[in-house]
Amino acid sequence: MAPEYAMHGQFSIKSDAWKSWNNGTTTDIIDPTLKTGSGPLHDIFRSVHIGLLCVQEKVIDRPTMASVVLMLNSFSMALPLPAEPAFFMRSNYDPEVPLLQEYNSLTGSGGLGSSQYSVNEVSISDFVPR
Template sequence: MAGQMEGLRCIWCGFGVVYKGKLPSGQEIAVKRLSMNSGQERSERLLVYEFVENGSLDRFIFDPIKRQYLDWDTRYKIIGGVAKGDETQGNTSRIVGTYGYMAPEYAMHGHFSGKSDVFSFGVLVLEIISGQKTSSFQYGENVEDLLSCAWKNWHEGTSGHIIDPSLRTSARSLRDIMRCIHIGLLCVQEDAADRPTMATIVLMLTSFSITLPIPSRPAFFVSSRFGPEISLLQEQNSRATDATESSKNRSGNSTDASINDVSMSDLYPR
């Protein structure tokens, strides 16, 4: 296979090169070539997957009809496969990302590391389990931030509330789902130093003998739709308004005085 890579068609180069090919049986496959510094000694390693036409994961996970065909065993294999793929890539130096999946240290300060990939993986895990996007998680009648909602429910012992209702769960699968929620929350912790490495995550997924630490609050945490963060913003805006009025009074009725407009903004996580 390695000697025939030139005959395959490159179909994606986002996080490593992925080729589309065909087996002698006629089955189409997707082949991902691992980086040479991925820790796989000196031999070249390839990951071979069944090729799915237009098979972007989000087209299935976020579609209310299609995601019904993704049972927990399938979703668990996806989570494990992504974890192992990220682990073999080693430390990446390619800085890419989408808001909502980007780690706070990169989104806010431009700092990037392997723990940034861990954060993105944690978001993906919670999306796969809930069947909803991180930025528009439907929780009852409200639209909330998935990370905040997942952490609050885990903290209150009600993690089952964020599980995709279309998933048919058994006692065994429910145990696996709860553990994956726990792992996902460990990945999205605000402090990058608290997040596990991808190698540790693979062990957590494959060995139930490993005790998981308690996750701290996730990045971009929003306590509630009208919680303390909103109150703080209102207080800051109130102070700014008072300062503007004071400045106007000192300036008298001069038309040359500038007016600073202060508007109320809704807080939404990235």
């Protein structure tokens, strides 16, 4: 069972893709329109495999962008088996509250400066259509 489902009752795309790939049922997550007439399924399976390599829990196990480009362009290259993906979870998960807004409310800040970044100093963009 995926951790985010156990804690919040929600499945993530990563957990569904991992479960399907691990069970050998990757075709279950492929859009039906891609299954018919979009090319060989092994190309889609390879893309899913590479995607799972990119979301592995241990950062050291994840491929570099140069490696990903090489994997995508070299079909003769054998791919390593992906480990279980990492999951991002918050204990007080509320999908209506963006991370930055939640962080600012917890720290009491809201202006410019370091409060424009999440705790791990990664910027978050919240796009709103006009």
